[in-house]
Amino acid sequence: MRAFTYERPNDLDGALQGIAKPGAKFLAGGTNLLDLMKVEVEAPQHLVDVSRLPLSNIADEPGGGLRIGATVTNSDLAGDRKVRERYPLLSQALLNGASGQLRNQATTAGNLLQRTRCFYFYDTSMPCNKRVPGSGCAALRGFNRIHAVLGASDACIAVHPSDMAVAMAALDAEVEVRSAKGTRRLKLADLYRLPGNTPHQETTLAPGELITAVILPVPPAGRQIYRKVRDRASYAFALVSVAALIGIENGKVKAARIALGGVAPKPWRALEAEKLMIGNAASPDLYGAAGEATINGAHGHGHNDFKIPLAARTVARALGDAAAQNKG
Protein backbone atom coordinates (compact mmCIF):
# COMPACT_ATOMS: atom_id res chain seq x y z
CA MET A 1 0.00 0.00 0.00
CA ARG A 2 1.29 3.45 -0.87
CA ALA A 3 1.65 5.95 1.92
CA PHE A 4 -1.19 8.37 2.61
CA THR A 5 -2.26 10.89 5.20
CA TYR A 6 -5.57 10.45 7.00
CA GLU A 7 -8.21 12.65 8.54
CA ARG A 8 -11.65 12.05 10.00
CA PRO A 9 -13.53 15.33 9.88
CA ASN A 10 -16.40 15.94 12.29
CA ASP A 11 -18.79 17.42 9.78
CA LEU A 12 -19.66 17.61 6.11
CA ASP A 13 -17.94 20.98 5.61
CA GLY A 14 -14.74 19.54 7.00
CA ALA A 15 -15.00 16.61 4.60
CA LEU A 16 -15.54 18.89 1.62
CA GLN A 17 -12.46 20.90 2.63
CA GLY A 18 -10.40 17.76 3.14
CA ILE A 19 -11.20 16.40 -0.30
CA ALA A 20 -9.65 19.49 -1.90
CA LYS A 21 -6.19 18.27 -0.89
CA PRO A 22 -4.05 16.76 -3.67
CA GLY A 23 -4.78 13.11 -4.42
CA ALA A 24 -7.54 12.95 -1.80
CA LYS A 25 -10.27 10.32 -1.73
CA PHE A 26 -13.24 9.72 0.53
CA LEU A 27 -13.14 6.58 2.67
CA ALA A 28 -16.40 5.13 3.96
CA GLY A 29 -16.70 1.36 4.54
CA GLY A 30 -13.47 0.79 2.66
CA THR A 31 -14.35 -2.76 1.59
CA ASN A 32 -13.42 -1.93 -1.99
CA LEU A 33 -11.08 1.06 -1.68
CA LEU A 34 -8.80 -0.51 0.93
CA ASP A 35 -8.70 -3.74 -1.05
CA LEU A 36 -7.64 -1.84 -4.19
CA MET A 37 -5.08 0.17 -2.21
CA LYS A 38 -3.46 -3.06 -1.07
CA VAL A 39 -2.78 -4.08 -4.67
CA GLU A 40 -1.91 -0.46 -5.53
CA VAL A 41 -4.63 -0.11 -8.15
CA GLU A 42 -5.74 2.81 -5.99
CA ALA A 43 -3.08 5.00 -4.43
CA PRO A 44 -4.68 8.04 -2.78
CA GLN A 45 -2.31 10.50 -1.13
CA HIS A 46 -4.89 11.54 1.41
CA LEU A 47 -7.94 9.80 2.89
CA VAL A 48 -10.95 11.68 4.18
CA ASP A 49 -12.83 9.25 6.41
CA VAL A 50 -16.55 10.02 6.14
CA SER A 51 -17.70 6.87 7.93
CA ARG A 52 -18.76 8.71 11.10
CA LEU A 53 -20.50 11.68 9.48
CA PRO A 54 -24.20 11.90 10.36
CA LEU A 55 -25.31 10.31 7.08
CA SER A 56 -26.61 6.98 8.36
CA ASN A 57 -30.35 7.65 8.61
CA ILE A 58 -33.18 6.12 6.65
CA ALA A 59 -36.16 8.47 6.63
CA ASP A 60 -39.52 8.89 4.93
CA GLU A 61 -39.62 11.50 2.20
CA PRO A 62 -42.54 13.89 2.03
CA GLY A 63 -44.89 12.28 -0.49
CA GLY A 64 -44.00 8.72 0.34
CA GLY A 65 -40.51 7.97 -0.91
CA LEU A 66 -37.51 7.01 1.16
CA ARG A 67 -34.27 8.86 1.79
CA ILE A 68 -31.26 6.66 2.49
CA GLY A 69 -28.17 8.25 4.02
CA ALA A 70 -24.89 7.65 2.20
CA THR A 71 -23.26 5.73 5.04
CA VAL A 72 -26.17 3.42 5.87
CA THR A 73 -24.57 -0.03 5.78
CA ASN A 74 -25.79 -2.66 3.36
CA SER A 75 -26.99 -4.75 6.35
CA ASP A 76 -28.95 -1.92 7.92
CA LEU A 77 -30.54 -1.04 4.58
CA ALA A 78 -31.47 -4.65 3.81
CA GLY A 79 -32.94 -5.09 7.28
CA ASP A 80 -34.83 -1.82 7.43
CA ARG A 81 -38.52 -2.46 7.99
CA LYS A 82 -39.64 0.17 5.44
CA VAL A 83 -37.33 -1.21 2.79
CA ARG A 84 -38.47 -4.77 3.41
CA GLU A 85 -42.11 -3.77 3.13
CA ARG A 86 -42.04 -1.18 0.35
CA TYR A 87 -38.93 -2.07 -1.68
CA PRO A 88 -38.44 -5.81 -1.10
CA LEU A 89 -36.37 -6.21 -4.26
CA LEU A 90 -33.79 -3.84 -2.78
CA SER A 91 -33.56 -5.92 0.39
CA GLN A 92 -33.23 -9.07 -1.69
CA ALA A 93 -30.53 -7.56 -3.89
CA LEU A 94 -28.49 -6.45 -0.87
CA LEU A 95 -28.86 -9.79 0.91
CA ASN A 96 -27.71 -11.58 -2.23
CA GLY A 97 -24.50 -9.55 -2.35
CA ALA A 98 -21.19 -10.13 -0.57
CA SER A 99 -21.01 -11.74 2.90
CA GLY A 100 -22.45 -10.89 6.30
CA GLN A 101 -19.22 -9.24 7.40
CA LEU A 102 -18.94 -7.16 4.23
CA ARG A 103 -22.58 -6.08 4.34
CA ASN A 104 -21.99 -4.87 7.92
CA GLN A 105 -19.17 -2.66 6.66
CA ALA A 106 -20.06 -1.54 3.12
CA THR A 107 -22.07 1.65 2.73
CA THR A 108 -24.80 2.74 0.34
CA ALA A 109 -22.78 5.36 -1.51
CA GLY A 110 -19.65 3.21 -1.49
CA ASN A 111 -21.61 0.36 -3.01
CA LEU A 112 -22.73 2.64 -5.87
CA LEU A 113 -19.15 3.75 -6.52
CA GLN A 114 -17.38 0.40 -6.15
CA ARG A 115 -15.03 -0.53 -8.98
CA THR A 116 -15.26 -3.50 -11.33
CA ARG A 117 -13.94 -6.92 -10.31
CA CYS A 118 -12.44 -7.49 -13.79
CA PHE A 119 -9.32 -9.62 -13.14
CA TYR A 120 -7.22 -7.49 -15.45
CA PHE A 121 -8.19 -4.28 -13.69
CA TYR A 122 -6.83 -5.82 -10.47
CA ASP A 123 -3.66 -7.22 -12.06
CA THR A 124 -1.20 -4.34 -12.39
CA SER A 125 1.06 -6.40 -14.69
CA MET A 126 -1.68 -6.44 -17.36
CA PRO A 127 -2.89 -3.75 -19.74
CA CYS A 128 -6.16 -2.12 -18.67
CA ASN A 129 -7.63 1.06 -20.14
CA LYS A 130 -9.61 1.68 -16.99
CA ARG A 131 -6.54 1.57 -14.75
CA VAL A 132 -3.99 3.00 -17.21
CA PRO A 133 -5.79 4.88 -20.01
CA GLY A 134 -4.44 3.90 -23.41
CA SER A 135 -2.71 0.72 -22.26
CA GLY A 136 -5.23 -1.61 -23.91
CA CYS A 137 -7.79 -4.15 -22.72
CA ALA A 138 -6.49 -7.58 -21.76
CA ALA A 139 -10.01 -8.91 -21.25
CA LEU A 140 -11.07 -8.55 -24.90
CA ARG A 141 -9.07 -11.63 -25.87
CA GLY A 142 -8.47 -12.92 -22.37
CA PHE A 143 -10.52 -14.78 -19.82
CA ASN A 144 -13.72 -12.84 -20.27
CA ARG A 145 -16.35 -15.18 -18.87
CA ILE A 146 -17.47 -12.60 -16.29
CA HIS A 147 -17.47 -9.65 -18.68
CA ALA A 148 -20.08 -7.44 -20.33
CA VAL A 149 -22.37 -8.30 -23.23
CA LEU A 150 -24.22 -4.96 -23.27
CA GLY A 151 -22.97 -1.37 -23.31
CA ALA A 152 -19.27 -2.27 -23.53
CA SER A 153 -16.71 -0.89 -25.98
CA ASP A 154 -13.48 -2.01 -27.64
CA ALA A 155 -11.68 -0.14 -24.88
CA CYS A 156 -13.33 -1.92 -21.95
CA ILE A 157 -15.72 -4.82 -21.36
CA ALA A 158 -15.74 -4.72 -17.54
CA VAL A 159 -19.04 -5.02 -15.67
CA HIS A 160 -20.33 -3.02 -12.73
CA PRO A 161 -20.42 -5.50 -9.85
CA SER A 162 -23.20 -4.12 -7.64
CA ASP A 163 -26.45 -5.90 -6.84
CA MET A 164 -27.83 -2.99 -4.84
CA ALA A 165 -27.42 -0.53 -7.72
CA VAL A 166 -29.39 -2.83 -10.05
CA ALA A 167 -32.33 -2.77 -7.66
CA MET A 168 -32.03 1.00 -7.30
CA ALA A 169 -31.95 1.42 -11.10
CA ALA A 170 -35.21 -0.52 -11.35
CA LEU A 171 -36.67 1.69 -8.62
CA ASP A 172 -35.78 4.95 -10.44
CA ALA A 173 -33.54 6.08 -7.58
CA GLU A 174 -32.02 9.54 -7.41
CA VAL A 175 -28.69 10.47 -5.90
CA GLU A 176 -28.05 13.56 -3.78
CA VAL A 177 -24.58 15.02 -4.15
CA ARG A 178 -22.83 17.69 -2.09
CA SER A 179 -19.78 19.74 -2.94
CA ALA A 180 -18.26 23.05 -1.92
CA LYS A 181 -20.54 24.56 -4.59
CA GLY A 182 -23.76 23.25 -3.07
CA THR A 183 -26.20 20.37 -3.40
CA ARG A 184 -27.54 18.75 -6.55
CA ARG A 185 -29.69 15.76 -7.36
CA LEU A 186 -29.35 13.45 -10.32
CA LYS A 187 -31.00 10.27 -11.50
CA LEU A 188 -29.06 7.12 -10.71
CA ALA A 189 -29.25 6.40 -14.45
CA ASP A 190 -27.27 9.59 -15.04
CA LEU A 191 -24.62 8.78 -12.43
CA TYR A 192 -22.86 6.19 -14.58
CA ARG A 193 -21.09 6.65 -17.90
CA LEU A 194 -20.63 3.95 -20.51
CA PRO A 195 -16.95 3.24 -21.18
CA GLY A 196 -16.63 4.38 -24.82
CA ASN A 197 -13.02 5.47 -25.24
CA THR A 198 -12.71 6.69 -21.66
CA PRO A 199 -13.42 3.72 -19.38
CA HIS A 200 -11.44 5.35 -16.57
CA GLN A 201 -14.25 7.91 -16.29
CA GLU A 202 -16.94 5.83 -14.64
CA THR A 203 -19.34 8.40 -13.23
CA THR A 204 -20.54 11.93 -13.87
CA LEU A 205 -19.44 13.10 -10.42
CA ALA A 206 -17.08 16.06 -10.45
CA PRO A 207 -13.91 16.02 -8.35
CA GLY A 208 -14.74 16.93 -4.76
CA GLU A 209 -18.36 15.81 -4.92
CA LEU A 210 -19.70 13.54 -2.18
CA ILE A 211 -22.82 11.42 -2.43
CA THR A 212 -24.86 12.22 0.68
CA ALA A 213 -28.06 10.25 0.06
CA VAL A 214 -30.04 8.04 -2.28
CA ILE A 215 -33.71 8.86 -2.71
CA LEU A 216 -36.22 6.21 -3.70
CA PRO A 217 -39.53 7.43 -5.12
CA VAL A 218 -42.78 5.60 -4.38
CA PRO A 219 -42.61 2.42 -6.49
CA PRO A 220 -45.37 1.59 -8.97
CA ALA A 221 -47.95 -0.84 -7.58
CA GLY A 222 -46.87 -4.36 -8.35
CA ARG A 223 -44.80 -7.26 -7.22
CA GLN A 224 -41.04 -7.07 -6.96
CA ILE A 225 -38.30 -9.63 -7.21
CA TYR A 226 -34.51 -9.88 -7.44
CA ARG A 227 -33.07 -12.94 -9.16
CA LYS A 228 -29.33 -13.61 -9.21
CA VAL A 229 -27.50 -16.29 -11.18
CA ARG A 230 -23.96 -17.01 -10.00
CA ASP A 231 -21.32 -19.72 -9.86
CA ARG A 232 -22.11 -20.68 -6.26
CA ALA A 233 -25.20 -20.26 -4.14
CA SER A 234 -23.82 -17.55 -1.86
CA TYR A 235 -21.07 -14.94 -1.70
CA ALA A 236 -20.34 -14.59 -5.41
CA PHE A 237 -20.76 -11.81 -7.95
CA ALA A 238 -23.60 -12.10 -10.44
CA LEU A 239 -23.13 -13.71 -13.82
CA VAL A 240 -26.57 -12.30 -14.55
CA SER A 241 -28.98 -10.69 -12.13
CA VAL A 242 -32.42 -9.20 -12.70
CA ALA A 243 -34.41 -6.72 -10.65
CA ALA A 244 -38.01 -6.87 -11.81
CA LEU A 245 -41.30 -5.27 -10.90
CA ILE A 246 -44.59 -6.20 -12.52
CA GLY A 247 -48.00 -4.68 -11.89
CA ILE A 248 -50.98 -6.52 -13.37
CA GLU A 249 -54.55 -5.25 -13.59
CA ASN A 250 -57.36 -7.27 -15.14
CA GLY A 251 -54.83 -9.63 -16.65
CA LYS A 252 -52.89 -6.86 -18.38
CA VAL A 253 -49.51 -5.41 -17.48
CA LYS A 254 -49.91 -1.94 -16.02
CA ALA A 255 -46.39 -1.42 -14.70
CA ALA A 256 -43.07 -3.05 -15.57
CA ARG A 257 -39.53 -2.40 -14.42
CA ILE A 258 -36.54 -4.46 -15.50
CA ALA A 259 -32.87 -3.86 -14.64
CA LEU A 260 -29.94 -6.22 -15.07
CA GLY A 261 -26.64 -6.73 -13.31
CA GLY A 262 -23.54 -8.67 -14.33
CA VAL A 263 -24.00 -7.92 -18.02
CA ALA A 264 -22.98 -4.29 -18.53
CA PRO A 265 -20.60 -1.57 -17.34
CA LYS A 266 -23.45 -0.04 -15.35
CA PRO A 267 -26.72 -1.21 -13.83
CA TRP A 268 -28.61 -1.92 -17.03
CA ARG A 269 -32.18 -0.70 -17.30
CA ALA A 270 -34.13 -2.48 -20.06
CA LEU A 271 -36.53 0.30 -21.06
CA GLU A 272 -37.48 -1.25 -24.42
CA ALA A 273 -38.46 -4.50 -22.78
CA GLU A 274 -40.55 -2.58 -20.23
CA LYS A 275 -42.37 -0.65 -22.97
CA LEU A 276 -43.12 -3.82 -24.87
CA MET A 277 -44.95 -5.23 -21.87
CA ILE A 278 -47.21 -2.33 -20.93
CA GLY A 279 -50.86 -2.91 -21.85
CA ASN A 280 -50.33 -6.48 -23.00
CA ALA A 281 -51.78 -9.63 -21.49
CA ALA A 282 -49.53 -10.95 -18.73
CA SER A 283 -48.31 -14.35 -19.91
CA PRO A 284 -45.17 -16.48 -20.12
CA ASP A 285 -44.98 -15.57 -23.82
CA LEU A 286 -44.88 -11.88 -22.96
CA TYR A 287 -42.18 -12.46 -20.34
CA GLY A 288 -40.17 -14.41 -22.91
CA ALA A 289 -40.54 -11.58 -25.43
CA ALA A 290 -39.40 -9.08 -22.80
CA GLY A 291 -36.36 -11.25 -22.13
CA GLU A 292 -35.52 -11.30 -25.84
CA ALA A 293 -35.93 -7.52 -26.07
CA THR A 294 -33.48 -7.14 -23.19
CA ILE A 295 -30.64 -8.65 -25.20
CA ASN A 296 -31.21 -6.60 -28.33
CA GLY A 297 -27.77 -5.52 -29.52
CA ALA A 298 -25.91 -7.73 -27.05
CA HIS A 299 -22.68 -9.34 -28.14
CA GLY A 300 -20.26 -11.66 -26.44
CA HIS A 301 -16.50 -12.00 -26.47
CA GLY A 302 -16.12 -15.76 -26.40
CA HIS A 303 -16.20 -17.03 -22.86
CA ASN A 304 -19.14 -14.83 -21.94
CA ASP A 305 -21.38 -15.66 -24.93
CA PHE A 306 -23.52 -17.75 -22.59
CA LYS A 307 -24.62 -14.62 -20.74
CA ILE A 308 -26.78 -13.48 -23.67
CA PRO A 309 -29.33 -16.31 -23.63
CA LEU A 310 -28.95 -16.54 -19.85
CA ALA A 311 -29.94 -12.87 -19.49
CA ALA A 312 -33.03 -13.34 -21.68
CA ARG A 313 -34.13 -16.40 -19.75
CA THR A 314 -33.43 -14.88 -16.34
CA VAL A 315 -35.58 -11.85 -17.22
CA ALA A 316 -38.42 -14.12 -18.36
CA ARG A 317 -38.10 -16.25 -15.23
CA ALA A 318 -37.94 -13.26 -12.89
CA LEU A 319 -41.05 -11.69 -14.41
CA GLY A 320 -42.93 -14.99 -14.20
CA ASP A 321 -41.85 -15.57 -10.60
CA ALA A 322 -42.76 -12.01 -9.62
CA ALA A 323 -46.21 -12.35 -11.20
CA ALA A 324 -46.76 -15.64 -9.37
CA GLN A 325 -45.84 -14.21 -5.94
CA ASN A 326 -48.54 -13.84 -3.33
CA LYS A 327 -49.97 -10.37 -3.28
CA GLY A 328 -49.11 -8.16 -0.39
Added chain:
Amino acid sequence: MDNDRLTRRGVLGTGVALTALHGTAFGQTAIPQTAPPATPPPSDVPPMDVGLRVNGADHALKLDPRTTLLDALRDHLGLTGTKKGCDHGQCGACTVLIDGVRRNSCLNLAVSCDKREITTIEGLGTEQAMHPMQAAFLEHDGFQCGYCTPGQICSAVGMLKEIKRGLPSAVTEDLKAQAMQVAEHEIRERMSGNICRCAAYPNIVAAILQAAGKVPA
Protein backbone atom coordinates in the same frame (compact mmCIF):
# COMPACT_ATOMS: atom_id res chain seq x y z
CA MET B 1 14.50 -7.30 -1.82
CA ASP B 2 16.07 -10.32 -3.47
CA ASN B 3 14.23 -10.69 -6.77
CA ASP B 4 15.83 -14.05 -7.58
CA ARG B 5 14.46 -15.72 -4.50
CA LEU B 6 12.06 -18.49 -5.42
CA THR B 7 8.84 -17.83 -3.52
CA ARG B 8 6.00 -20.19 -2.81
CA ARG B 9 3.64 -17.62 -4.30
CA GLY B 10 5.78 -17.43 -7.45
CA VAL B 11 5.90 -21.19 -7.90
CA LEU B 12 2.16 -21.53 -7.40
CA GLY B 13 1.48 -18.64 -9.75
CA THR B 14 3.56 -20.17 -12.54
CA GLY B 15 1.80 -23.47 -12.08
CA VAL B 16 -1.61 -21.88 -12.46
CA ALA B 17 -0.56 -19.96 -15.56
CA LEU B 18 0.83 -23.09 -17.27
CA THR B 19 -2.28 -25.11 -16.47
CA ALA B 20 -4.47 -22.35 -17.81
CA LEU B 21 -2.56 -22.06 -21.11
CA HIS B 22 -2.96 -25.78 -21.79
CA GLY B 23 -6.69 -25.47 -21.92
CA THR B 24 -7.07 -22.28 -23.95
CA ALA B 25 -6.68 -20.94 -27.45
CA PHE B 26 -3.26 -19.85 -28.61
CA GLY B 27 -2.53 -16.18 -28.25
CA GLN B 28 -4.90 -15.63 -25.39
CA THR B 29 -3.90 -13.32 -22.58
CA ALA B 30 -2.50 -15.22 -19.62
CA ILE B 31 -4.65 -15.79 -16.58
CA PRO B 32 -4.47 -12.72 -14.37
CA GLN B 33 -2.77 -12.71 -11.00
CA THR B 34 -3.30 -10.42 -8.09
CA ALA B 35 -0.49 -10.04 -5.63
CA PRO B 36 0.42 -7.14 -3.40
CA PRO B 37 4.02 -5.93 -3.49
CA ALA B 38 6.15 -7.98 -1.09
CA THR B 39 7.32 -4.98 0.93
CA PRO B 40 5.33 -1.82 1.48
CA PRO B 41 6.77 1.27 -0.17
CA PRO B 42 8.50 3.63 2.24
CA SER B 43 6.52 6.38 3.86
CA ASP B 44 7.41 9.79 5.24
CA VAL B 45 3.95 10.14 6.78
CA PRO B 46 4.37 10.41 10.55
CA PRO B 47 2.69 7.76 12.72
CA MET B 48 -0.73 8.68 14.09
CA ASP B 49 -2.11 8.34 17.60
CA VAL B 50 -4.74 5.63 17.68
CA GLY B 51 -6.75 4.58 20.71
CA LEU B 52 -7.90 0.99 20.40
CA ARG B 53 -10.25 -0.51 22.95
CA VAL B 54 -9.76 -4.26 22.61
CA ASN B 55 -11.49 -6.85 24.80
CA GLY B 56 -12.20 -4.15 27.36
CA ALA B 57 -8.64 -2.82 27.62
CA ASP B 58 -7.53 0.54 26.22
CA HIS B 59 -4.35 0.74 24.18
CA ALA B 60 -2.63 3.91 23.01
CA LEU B 61 -0.72 3.18 19.81
CA LYS B 62 1.29 5.14 17.29
CA LEU B 63 0.61 3.66 13.88
CA ASP B 64 1.40 4.20 10.22
CA PRO B 65 -2.05 5.12 8.84
CA ARG B 66 -1.70 2.15 6.47
CA THR B 67 -1.90 -0.31 9.36
CA THR B 68 -5.04 -2.42 9.19
CA LEU B 69 -6.92 -3.34 12.34
CA LEU B 70 -5.81 -6.92 11.69
CA ASP B 71 -2.11 -6.00 11.64
CA ALA B 72 -2.51 -3.73 14.66
CA LEU B 73 -4.06 -6.59 16.64
CA ARG B 74 -1.47 -9.16 15.63
CA ASP B 75 1.74 -7.17 15.25
CA HIS B 76 1.27 -4.33 17.72
CA LEU B 77 -0.88 -5.87 20.45
CA GLY B 78 0.29 -9.48 20.16
CA LEU B 79 -3.28 -10.72 19.81
CA THR B 80 -2.50 -13.41 17.25
CA GLY B 81 -5.76 -15.29 17.72
CA THR B 82 -7.19 -13.24 14.87
CA LYS B 83 -5.82 -14.80 11.69
CA LYS B 84 -4.68 -13.36 8.38
CA GLY B 85 -5.99 -15.52 5.55
CA CYS B 86 -6.45 -13.68 2.26
CA ASP B 87 -6.07 -10.11 3.59
CA HIS B 88 -8.73 -9.10 1.02
CA GLY B 89 -12.02 -9.68 2.81
CA GLN B 90 -12.69 -12.90 0.96
CA CYS B 91 -12.03 -15.63 3.55
CA GLY B 92 -13.32 -14.33 6.88
CA ALA B 93 -10.38 -15.65 8.95
CA CYS B 94 -9.82 -12.14 10.34
CA THR B 95 -13.41 -11.62 11.52
CA VAL B 96 -13.74 -9.67 14.77
CA LEU B 97 -16.61 -7.80 16.42
CA ILE B 98 -16.46 -4.02 16.10
CA ASP B 99 -19.02 -2.36 18.38
CA GLY B 100 -20.60 -5.80 18.59
CA VAL B 101 -20.94 -6.21 14.82
CA ARG B 102 -18.92 -8.79 12.86
CA ARG B 103 -16.56 -7.28 10.32
CA ASN B 104 -13.35 -8.21 8.49
CA SER B 105 -10.45 -6.68 10.41
CA CYS B 106 -8.28 -6.78 7.26
CA LEU B 107 -10.58 -4.24 5.56
CA ASN B 108 -10.53 -1.72 8.40
CA LEU B 109 -7.77 0.77 8.94
CA ALA B 110 -6.78 0.81 12.58
CA VAL B 111 -7.08 4.63 12.59
CA SER B 112 -10.70 4.29 11.48
CA CYS B 113 -11.39 2.11 14.54
CA ASP B 114 -10.19 4.75 16.99
CA LYS B 115 -12.36 4.51 20.18
CA ARG B 116 -14.42 1.65 18.77
CA GLU B 117 -15.06 -1.40 20.96
CA ILE B 118 -13.18 -4.35 19.45
CA THR B 119 -13.78 -7.94 20.54
CA THR B 120 -11.42 -10.66 19.33
CA ILE B 121 -11.39 -14.39 19.98
CA GLU B 122 -9.22 -13.70 23.05
CA GLY B 123 -12.01 -11.55 24.48
CA LEU B 124 -14.83 -14.06 24.01
CA GLY B 125 -13.68 -16.56 26.59
CA THR B 126 -10.74 -18.25 28.24
CA GLU B 127 -9.64 -21.87 28.33
CA GLN B 128 -11.12 -22.09 31.81
CA ALA B 129 -14.31 -20.20 30.99
CA MET B 130 -15.10 -20.71 27.34
CA HIS B 131 -17.75 -18.83 25.45
CA PRO B 132 -20.61 -21.26 24.64
CA MET B 133 -19.69 -20.96 20.95
CA GLN B 134 -16.10 -21.99 21.67
CA ALA B 135 -17.28 -24.93 23.75
CA ALA B 136 -19.68 -26.01 21.01
CA PHE B 137 -16.93 -25.90 18.35
CA LEU B 138 -14.79 -28.14 20.57
CA GLU B 139 -17.59 -30.55 21.26
CA HIS B 140 -18.58 -30.88 17.59
CA ASP B 141 -15.07 -30.84 16.16
CA GLY B 142 -15.93 -27.72 14.16
CA PHE B 143 -12.48 -27.57 12.62
CA GLN B 144 -9.52 -29.59 11.42
CA CYS B 145 -6.47 -27.36 11.04
CA GLY B 146 -8.07 -24.62 13.14
CA TYR B 147 -6.78 -21.66 11.15
CA CYS B 148 -10.21 -20.31 10.20
CA THR B 149 -11.69 -21.14 13.62
CA PRO B 150 -11.27 -17.81 15.49
CA GLY B 151 -12.91 -16.06 12.54
CA GLN B 152 -15.66 -18.69 12.35
CA ILE B 153 -16.41 -18.33 16.06
CA CYS B 154 -16.43 -14.51 16.07
CA SER B 155 -18.55 -14.54 12.93
CA ALA B 156 -20.99 -17.07 14.41
CA VAL B 157 -21.40 -14.96 17.57
CA GLY B 158 -22.10 -11.86 15.47
CA MET B 159 -24.38 -13.82 13.15
CA LEU B 160 -26.62 -15.06 15.99
CA LYS B 161 -26.99 -11.47 17.18
CA GLU B 162 -28.13 -10.50 13.67
CA ILE B 163 -30.76 -13.24 13.75
CA LYS B 164 -31.84 -12.08 17.21
CA ARG B 165 -32.37 -8.52 16.03
CA GLY B 166 -34.46 -9.79 13.11
CA LEU B 167 -32.11 -9.22 10.16
CA PRO B 168 -33.22 -11.38 7.23
CA SER B 169 -30.92 -13.32 4.89
CA ALA B 170 -30.98 -14.24 1.21
CA VAL B 171 -32.68 -17.55 2.07
CA THR B 172 -35.30 -16.14 4.43
CA GLU B 173 -38.65 -17.20 2.96
CA ASP B 174 -40.67 -14.32 4.41
CA LEU B 175 -38.74 -11.08 4.22
CA LYS B 176 -41.43 -9.34 6.26
CA ALA B 177 -41.38 -11.78 9.17
CA GLN B 178 -40.56 -10.23 12.55
CA ALA B 179 -38.64 -13.16 14.00
CA MET B 180 -35.85 -14.91 12.14
CA GLN B 181 -35.21 -18.63 12.43
CA VAL B 182 -32.00 -20.33 13.52
CA ALA B 183 -31.94 -23.18 11.01
CA GLU B 184 -29.29 -25.06 9.08
CA HIS B 185 -29.99 -23.41 5.72
CA GLU B 186 -29.97 -19.98 7.36
CA ILE B 187 -26.65 -20.67 9.09
CA ARG B 188 -25.06 -21.92 5.88
CA GLU B 189 -26.10 -18.78 4.01
CA ARG B 190 -25.24 -16.36 6.80
CA MET B 191 -21.82 -17.93 7.40
CA SER B 192 -20.79 -17.93 3.71
CA GLY B 193 -18.22 -15.21 4.40
CA ASN B 194 -16.13 -17.68 6.41
CA ILE B 195 -14.27 -20.17 4.27
CA CYS B 196 -12.97 -23.43 5.77
CA ARG B 197 -10.53 -25.12 3.42
CA CYS B 198 -10.67 -28.29 5.54
CA ALA B 199 -14.42 -28.25 4.80
CA ALA B 200 -15.48 -28.78 8.39
CA TYR B 201 -18.79 -27.14 7.48
CA PRO B 202 -21.18 -29.86 8.75
CA ASN B 203 -19.58 -29.74 12.19
CA ILE B 204 -19.42 -25.94 12.19
CA VAL B 205 -23.17 -25.81 11.49
CA ALA B 206 -23.81 -28.38 14.25
CA ALA B 207 -21.75 -26.37 16.71
CA ILE B 208 -23.60 -23.15 15.93
CA LEU B 209 -26.98 -24.87 16.25
CA GLN B 210 -25.96 -26.12 19.68
CA ALA B 211 -24.61 -22.76 20.82
CA ALA B 212 -27.88 -21.18 19.70
CA GLY B 213 -29.74 -23.63 21.93
CA LYS B 214 -31.39 -25.33 18.97
CA VAL B 215 -30.12 -28.81 19.78
CA PRO B 216 -29.37 -30.31 23.19
CA ALA B 217 -25.73 -30.14 24.22
